[in-house]
Amino acid sequence: MFETAFSQISLIFLLAAIVGFGAKLLKQPVIVSYIFVGILLGPSFFDLVAYEDEIELLAKLGIAILLFLVGLKLDIGLIRSTGLVALLTGVGQVVFTSIIGYFIVIALGFDVVSALYIAVALTFSSTIIIVKLLSDKREIDQLHGQIAVGFLIVQDILVVVAMVVIVTIGSPNSTDSPPQALLITFISSLVFLLAVAVLSKFVLPRLLDWLSSSQELTLLFGVGWAMSLAAVSAGLGLSMEIGAFVAGVALASTQYRESISAKMISLRDVLILFFFIQLGSSLTFADAIDQLVPAIILSAFILIGNPIIVLIIMGLMGYRAKVSFKAGLAVAQISEFSLILIALGYSLGQVDEAVLSLVTVIGIITITLSTYLILYSDPIYNKLAPALKIFERKKPESSVNEENQEVRYDAIVVGAGRLGGSVVSGLLSKGGQLLVVDQSAEALKKIRERNCTVLFGDINDPEFASSLPLHEADAVICTAQERATNLNLALMLERYEFHGEICLTAMDDQTAKLFQERDNVTVIRPLKMAANSIVDSLPGLRKRD
Numbered sequence: 306m307f308e309t310a311f312s313q314i315s316l317i318f319l320l321a322a323i324v325g326f327g328a329k330l331l332k333q334p335v336i337v338s339y340i341f342v343g344i345l346l347g348p349s350f351f352d353l354v355a356y357e358d359e360i361e362l363l364a365k366l367g368i369a370i371l372l373f374l375v376g377l378k379l380d381i382g383l384i385r386s387t388g389l390v391a392l393l394t395g396v397g398q399v400v401f402t403s404i405i406g407y408f409i410v411i412a413l414g415f416d417v418v419s420a421l422y423i424a425v426a427l428t429f430s431s432t433i434i435i436v437k438l439l440s441d442k443r444e445i446d447q448l449h450g451q452i453a454v455g456f457l458i459v460q461d462i463l464v465v466v467a468m469v470v471i472v473t474i475g476s477p478n479s480t481d482s483p484p485q486a487l488l489i490t491f492i493s494s495l496v497f498l499l500a501v502a503v504l505s506k507f508v509l510p511r512l513l514d515w516l517s518s519s520q521e522l523t524l525l526f527g528v529g530w531a532m533s534l535a536a537v538s539a540g541l542g543l544s545m546e547i548g549a550f551v552a553g554v555a556l557a558s559t560q561y562r563e564s565i566s567a568k569m570i571s572l573r574d575v576l577i578l579f580f581f582i583q584l585g586s587s588l589t590f591a592d593a594i595d596q597l598v599p600a601i602i603l604s605a606f607i608l609i610g611n612p613i614i615v616l617i618i619m620g621l622m623g624y625r626a627k628v629s630f631k632a633g634l635a636v637a638q639i640s641e642f643s644l645i646l647i648a649l650g651y652s653l654g655q656v657d658e659a660v661l662s663l664v665t666v667i668g669i670i671t672i673t674l675s676t677y678l679i680l681y682s683d684p685i686y687n688k689l690a691p692a693l694k695i696f697e698r699k700k701p702e703s704s705v706n707e708e709n710q711e712v713r714y715d716a717i718v719v720g721a722g723r724l725g726g727s728v729v730s731g732l733l734s735k736g737g738q739l740l741v742v743d744q745s746a747e748a749l750k751k752i753r754e755r756n757c758t759v760l761f762g763d764i765n766d767p768e769f770a771s772s773l774p775l776h777e778a779d780a781v782i783c784t785a786q787e788r789a790t791n792l793n794l795a796l797m798l799e800r801y802e803f804h805g806e807i808c809l810t811a812m813d814d815q816t817a818k819l820f821q822e823r824d825n826v827t828v829i830r831p832l833k834m835a836a837n838s839i840v841d842s843l844p845g846l847r848k849r850d
Contacts, residue, residue, distance in 0.1 A: 310359040314359070317579075321578055324342050325338040325339075334672060336434065336577075337672055337673055340581050340584065340668065340669055343583065343585015343586050344585040344586075360586075364582070366579075367573065367578065368645060369549040370531060371433075373569070374566055374569060375461050375550060375553060376554040376556075376557060378432075378458075378557070379462075379554050390622055390624070391455025391458070392455075392456075392459055395455070395457070396463075398614050398615055399463055402424075402427055402610070403425055407421065407424035409603065409606060413599045422650045426643035426646050426664050427603065427607055429639060429642050429643050429646075430611075430639065431641055432457045432460075433641065434638070434676070435453060435679070439635075442679075443802060447776075449628045449629075452619075456632075461642070465546070468544060469490060469547055471649060472544040472547075473486045473490040473542075489542075493541045497538065497543065497551070501534065502555075509555060513556075513559060517744070517745075517746040523564065523568065524569065527565045531552045535548040535552065538551070564744070567766050567768035580645070585665070593665075595659065596663040599663055600670060607636075607638065607639060607667065608638075608674055612636065612637050615636055616633050619632065620697050620698065626693040626694055626696050626697040627686055627693075629693075630682070630696075631686065634675065637671065637674075637678055638671035638672045638674075639668050647660060647664045648661065713778065714774070714777055715737040715778075715779055716779065716781065716782050717739075717773060718740070719742045719783040719784065720742075721742075721751070721759070722743075724829075724831055725741070725785075726751070729752060739758065740778070741758070741759045743759075764785070767797070770793075770794075771801075775801055782807075782808040783808065783810055791810055792819075794809070795823060808828075809828060811829070
């Protein structure tokens with residue numbers, strides 16, 4: 306046994322890195338490796354979890370950061386851009402999965418309360434895993450990727466609502482009847498949301514404008530804001546998860562959301578490890594074995610039934626089978642929120658360890674297998690295409706069959722300084738649709754006044770760079786003068802297989818020669834252009850010509 310919490314946490318990180326390496330070799334999400342680390346450290350194997358209070362605290366911090374980032378990504382505009390399909394598919398899949406799942410769980414011999422928890426847990430899919438897989442495949446900007454992200458956002462909203470209801474009517478300390486408790490929670494939530502909305506409208510944008518000059522302060526503010534609202538929400542009886550989610554939503558409409566998200570993703574990945582350690586260490590091998598048959602049955606329902614539900618709904622709406630099938634694979638697994646939901650019920654004493662073990666095993670099975678389904682979706686569809694045509698109208702609606710309905714940018718301009726501002730002015734004068742990226746709030750403010758889309762962030766940050774809508778742009782223009790920035794951008798565009806026009810800025814001949822060796826690259830030479838302009842403007846030289 307460990308003498309200090311520090312030594313135990315050190316082992317956890319080491320073991321997580323080792324198991325995570327194995328997950329990477331198997332092309333599995335790191336979440337699966339986290340669960341296995343928890344199981345290995347739990348009573349079924351090494352029984353090495355001693356400092357439970359410290360791990361629980363870190364787990365709560367991880368959940369708060371996770372929900373904050375989910376709220377931060379809440380893009381209502383995305384739901385609008387994919388029409389009704391995101392809303393109808395998201396709600397429809399949750400309703401059908403929960404109803405059918407409930408009767409399957411009841412048939413497996415579980416009581417009503419456990420069946421309700423399990424059925425609801427089966428409905429939610431992992432936004433984190435799906436977005437990562439689709440981004441890696443460069444399909445996040447395709448129609449099926451946009452629809453999948455849209456209905457995953459709907460699911461995220463519904464799971465937050467479910468947690469509010471569970472905490473409200475399930476708290477052992479509540480003396481009110483369920484209707485009274487829900488009414489009190491509704492009023493408290495309304496006041497809480499109104500206060501946050503006022504801050505979001507009048508205070509946070511100005512505060513972030515001031516903080517944006519310091520990367521450290523921006524990160525510190527993001528963490529502090531998420532934790533503060535989580536604590537306030539818990540004090541109001543709404544649970545800290547709700548407050549963290551609302552904290553993210555409050556910043557989702559600002560130009561800083563991608564930058565804050567990029568800074569906090571690594572923190573989330575580290576801290577959420579402890580939730581899965583806590584979860585895995587609470588399982589016993591006997592419980593997992595006892596629940597193996599129900600887990601296999603319910604996993605088959607998730608892996609097969611959920612995509613079929615999406616195929617039916619999208620097919621009725623006029624989408625082609627290929628788009629519906631590839632979007633449907635996004636719901637062929639349960640979410641980390643499913644595990645958080647069950648853990649919440651377990652902490653309230655409403656479900657037992659058997660249910661916790663069952664849902665965890667289902668999570669391991671479905672996340673593992675659905676990852677391969679998404680990675681190899683095209684060859685799988687090619688084999689199943691004839692059978693999947695039954696889910697497609699004889700005459701699919703033409704308005705929903707294009708793979709690229711997203712609003713495209715003529716160019717993404719990196720840098721909003723003097724050169725960038727001039728480039729933006731020239732492109733706007735020709736009617737260009739632009740996205741301008743910079744880490745100067747003041748520069749972006751001037752650009753935004755021209756009704757131009759702007760995004761605050763550091764292009765040298767890999768997480769931020771990966772969030773750019775590259776496959777919605779015809780060109781990427783970098784007006785930053787730093788050689789490293791231009792080179793990093795070039796390497797990133799190559800990694801993400803960007804095939805549009807690329808313009809890079811070079812301040813010297815050596816850098817220009819380096820950039821010219823790359824395909825599809827136009828080199829911008831500001832100093833040479835300025836020198837030529839000066840020479841051409843001299844009256845004496847013009848007369849000699």
